[in-house]
Amino acid sequence: MAYHISEAELVGLLGHLALAGGSVLGSVPTSSLPWLDWLGPENSPDSFAQALRMPRSAQSPKGAVLAASESMGRYGRSVATATATPTDSLTIVGVRACELKAIRYLDKVLLDGDFHDPAYEAKRRAMTIVSCDCLDCTDSCFCTLVGGRPFADEGFDINLTGLSDGWVVEVLSDKGHRLFATKPPRATPEQLEQRDQVRRAMTQRIEAQNVRWSLRVEDSTPTRLPEAGGEGWQKFAADCVECGACNTVCPTCYCFYLYDQHAGSEEFERVRTWDSCLLSTYHRMAGGSHVKITPRPQLLARLANRVLHKFTYSPQQHGMLSCVGCGRCIDACLGRIDIRQMVRELSP
Amino acid sequence: MISKDPVSGRELYTPRMATVKRIERLGEKEKVFEIGFDGGGALGQKPGQFVELSVFGVGEAPISISSSPSRSNGSFELAVREVGNVTAALHHMEPGAKVGIRGPFGNGFPVGDMVGQDLLFVAGGIGLFPLRSLINEVLDNRDGFGRVIILCGSKRPAERMFTAELEQWRQRDDVEFLETVDKGGESWDGNVGVITTLMPKVSIEPARTYCIVVGPPVMYKFVILEAKKKGLPNDRIVVSLERRMKCGVGKCGHCQINGVYVCQDGPVFRYSDTLHLQEAL
Numbered sequence: 001m002a003y004h005i006s007e008a009e010l011v012g013l014l015g016h017l018a019l020a021g022g023s024v025l026g027s028v029p030t031s032s033l034p035w036l037d038w039l040g041p042e043n044s045p046d047s048f049a050q051a052l053r054m055p056r057s058a059q060s061p062k063g064a065v066l067a068a069s070e071s072m073g074r075y076g077r078s079v080a081t082a083t084a085t086p087t088d089s090l091t092i093v094g095v096r097a098c099e100l101k102a103i104r105y106l107d108k109v110l111l112d113g114d115f116h117d118p119a120y121e122a123k124r125r126a127m128t129i130v131s132c133d134c135l136d137c138t139d140s141c142f143c144t145l146v147g148g149r150p151f152a153d154e155g156f157d158i159n160l161t162g163l164s165d166g167w168v169v170e171v172l173s174d175k176g177h178r179l180f181a182t183k184p185p186r187a188t189p190e191q192l193e194q195r196d197q198v199r200r201a202m203t204q205r206i207e208a209q210n211v212r213w214s215l216r217v218e219d220s221t222p223t224r225l226p227e228a229g230g231e232g233w234q235k236f237a238a239d240c241v242e243c244g245a246c247n248t249v250c251p252t253c254y255c256f257y258l259y260d261q262h263a264g265s266e267e268f269e270r271v272r273t274w275d276s277c278l279l280s281t282y283h284r285m286a287g288g289s290h291v292k293i294t295p296r297p298q299l300l301a302r303l304a305n306r307v308l309h310k311f312t313y314s315p316q317q318h319g320m321l322s323c324v325g326c327g328r329c330i331d332a333c334l335g336r337i338d339i340r341q342m343v344r345e346l347s348p
Numbered sequence: 349m350i351s352k353d354p355v356s357g358r359e360l361y362t363p364r365m366a367t368v369k370r371i372e373r374l375g376e377k378e379k380v381f382e383i384g385f386d387g388g389g390a391l392g393q394k395p396g397q398f399v400e401l402s403v404f405g406v407g408e409a410p411i412s413i414s415s416s417p418s419r420s421n422g423s424f425e426l427a428v429r430e431v432g433n434v435t436a437a438l439h440h441m442e443p444g445a446k447v448g449i450r451g452p453f454g455n456g457f458p459v460g461d462m463v464g465q466d467l468l469f470v471a472g473g474i475g476l477f478p479l480r481s482l483i484n485e486v487l488d489n490r491d492g493f494g495r496v497i498i499l500c501g502s503k504r505p506a507e508r509m510f511t512a513e514l515e516q517w518r519q520r521d522d523v524e525f526l527e528t529v530d531k532g533g534e535s536w537d538g539n540v541g542v543i544t545t546l547m548p549k550v551s552i553e554p555a556r557t558y559c560i561v562v563g564p565p566v567m568y569k570f571v572i573l574e575a576k577k578k579g580l581p582n583d584r585i586v587v588s589l590e591r592r593m594k595c596g597v598g599k600c601g602h603c604q605i606n607g608v609y610v611c612q613d614g615p616v617f618r619y620s621d622t623l624h625l626q627e628a629l
Contacts (some may be wrong), residue, residue: 073362075448113612115597118360227626255601258361258594260405268404270362275601283602285592286409286432292565295591295605295627309604316607 003184004191006166007049013179014045014093022089022126025064027051033058033138033331039093048093053162055138056096060251060328064092065106065123072119072270074263088126095131098143098324100155102251103129108318109254119272128175131156133195134202140327142210142340147218148325150202161195168195213340215347222315223347228296228304232346237300239335244276246306246329246339252314252322255282277309278302307342360597363402363448368441369423374509377430378474379439380414383447384423391424391449393417394456395482396588396616400596401426401434402448403441409434410593410611412478413452418488427477427509453596454615457482457586462558466494468550470571472501472543472563476509478588479562483517490522494557497524497550501543501563505529505536524550543567547574554579560586568629572619582620589615589628 005013017024018039026048027034034051036059037043051057095103107124110117134141134150143150152159157176161168168187171177187195217223226232247253257275260268275282282302283294296302314322323339330338370382385391391399393413402408409432415425430439438447459482467486471479486493498517502508508529518525526546528539539546543563552559559575561568568587575585591603591610598612605625608614622628 072360075362075365110599113598115360115599117599229626254599256595257600257602258408260402260407262405266404272361277601283592285590286435301627308606313604313607 001171002187002192002195003169003171003180004166004187005169005184009184010052010160010167011045011049014039014048016181017091017093017179018045022091024048024091024093025061026093026130027054027057029054030058034094035059036061052094052132052160053135055136055141056099056134056326057094058249058328058331060102060249060326061092061095061099062102062106062251062253064090065103065120065127066110066254066256066274067119067272069271069273070119072258072272074267074269076267089128090123090126091128091130093130093132095129095156096134096326097131097150097152098141098148098326099251100129100131100152101148101320101324102326104155105252105314105318105320105322105324106254108320112318128179129156130158130160130179132160133162133199134206135162135198137202137206137209138327138331139209140330140338141206141325142213142327143325144203144206145210145213145215145217145340146321146323146325147216149199150206151199161198163191163194163198168192210340213344215340215344217311217321217343219315219320222311222321223343225308225311225343225346226304228301228308230304233300233304235345236337236342237298237303239337240278240299240303241334242278242280242299242302243334244278245332245334246337247276247278248274249328249332251324251326251328252310253277277306307339307346310339311343361450361595363400363408363450366447366449368443368445368447371441371443374427375429375507377439378427378509379430380425380427380510381438381441382415382423382425383449385449386446388422390420390422391452393424393452393481395459395485396456396478397452397454398478398593398596398615399424399426399449399451399453400593401438402450403434403437404446404448406437407434408448408450408594410453410596412481412588412615414477414480416481416484416488418485427474427480429474451596453593453611455613457560457588457616458618459485462486463492464494466552466557467496468552468557468559468575469496469498470501470543470547470559470561470563470575471499472561472567472571473503473507474509475562475564475567475588476500479560480510480513482560484513487517487520487523495524495552496522497552498526499543499546499550500525500527501529501546501567502527503530505533526550542570544570544574547571547578552578552580554581554584558584558586562588565590565629572629582623583618585619587617587619587622587629589617589622591615
């Protein structure tokens with residue numbers, strides 16, 4: 001169901017979220033890309049509303065569901081206690097279509113199969129998603145090359161589309177409906193037409209800025225890239241400085257490491273922290289010189305593995321690409337590796 | 349078993365407390381540890397599965413289970429070579445010490461498919477540790493299987509493990525047991541040569557035989573070549589892979605090869621299922 005609210009009503013809605021308890025995460029304007037931060041004394045509903053008309057934020061919202069570092073529970077020499085995380089409600093404002101796709105992918109990885117990741121599941125249950133259509137983009141945005149579009153039609157509680165005058169609000173869930181004390185007026189056919197125009201224009205802009213990569217891959221038709229030892233990867237690996245920034249900023253890179261830290265006398269805390277598949281230590285096993293301690297001793301193979309995972313292995317494993325075209329890895333790369341160029345050049 | 353409880357998440361990433369009950373030295377750097385859960389309860393493993401072993405304050409490592417379910421007694425055995433931080437700390441432990449256990453994880457050997465079939469075991473070095481769980485399971489249910497052929501290879505006579513059990517296997521009428529060492533010595537009057545030199549000494553019927561191979565990475569290629577020379581099809585050659593299995597539950601990414609998680613889809617694979625996995629062997 002689609003409604004229409006004014007700019008002032010949107011700011012009022014965001015203010016209401018702040019008062020309703022729980023945390024509210026969204027973007028605020030900066031001199032460059034919007035920055036993901038908490039709604040509060042430092043960041044007003046006004047600034048959140050402004051950033052909704054700007055490109056996607058510098059960081060992905062991955063950390064809201066899979067924290068960079070978090071406790072998986074404590075144990076000691078006598079008892080083990082997993083953390084029964086009392087998860088506060090969390091509303092994320094301004095989630096883009098590419099980021100919704102990333103969350104859908106993380107759901108598959110962490111919640112499908114025989115085991116459900118408990119911390120992730122608790123956070124997902126406690127989360128309300130206020131997504132928004134892109135009204136602006138970065139030079140690195142390329143969602144349309146990987147089967148995406150700069151607006152969403154699933155995976156949110158409510159979705160916002162900025163018009164020249166106010167916002168169209170699409171409500172998909174009960175959680176979404178509960179955000180409104182009184183129902184706003186239904187969007188008129190003219191307003192819905194204006195929304196379609198906004199969406200078409202943004203799609204065309206992203207297609208136009210990516211036309212030189214002439215790449216089109218979809219979840220159902222992933223591209224065929226050479227194997228990790230194959231030709232072509234070396235050119236890109238030569239520019240990689242193995243910093244792992246692409247892993248960190250990527251909204252779908254989920255790899256994590258588990259370690260223990262002391263938490264008092266004979267008490268230990270099991271901590272989960274993001275890990276990076278580009279680092280040489282990532283796959284390393286214990287063992288002497290006579291055994292193969294890592295299957296990917298060469299950077300070239302690790303870089304290839306990361307890209308193959310996004311474009312080949314994820315479609316095999318989960319039926320979807322795990323590159324959503326947000327372009328953050330392009331922005332973050334110290335070696336100026338552009339994943340569009342890499343996939344374009346290495347595709348048949 | 350592992351709790352799937354999505355709210356408490358108990359035992360998915362945090363270990364169950366257990367106690368080292370018995371320690372026996374097997375070799376210069378190898379010991380076997382008998383471990384039981386505090387508060388009882390069997391591990392409930394299948395042959396070929398592994399656990400994540402925690403040494404408190406040091407770390408956690410995946411270790412194959414060496415004892416067979418048929419000999420559980422409420423405890424299980426981990427045979428461990430000292431190669432890194434966790435295994436070194438474990439080796440310094442005395443009976444009564446506390447450890448943490450998660451698991452069992454992994455698919456285990458396809459025992460159901462092996463019923464009624466001839467089995468050719470090829471154990472190189474400490475590849476015997478995980479294979480021992482399957483061999484003893486088979487021997488404890490001996491009527492369920494055809495011929496049992498065990499080929500065992502060690503670097504030197506001093507590096508032979510579980511020697512009392514090897515001797516029992518050698519003496520059984522219903523087991524064909526062959527052993528070799530890479531380098532012999534004055535006290536050794538058995539076969540000398542790498543494990544592949546034993547392969548031509550046995551004849552098999554490839555259509556009813558499974559060849560189960562576990563050993564150091566370098567060994568697989570050569571043993572598989574020999575197995576294929578005997579006419580064994582790729583899906584009757586079974587291997588177990590070693591990877592950095594960090595979480596054990598198919599989430600953390602570390603043991604991934606192409607679209608496969610070794611900790612969940614393996615560690616046991618039919619050779620035919622590894623052919624498209626460039627990094628597997």
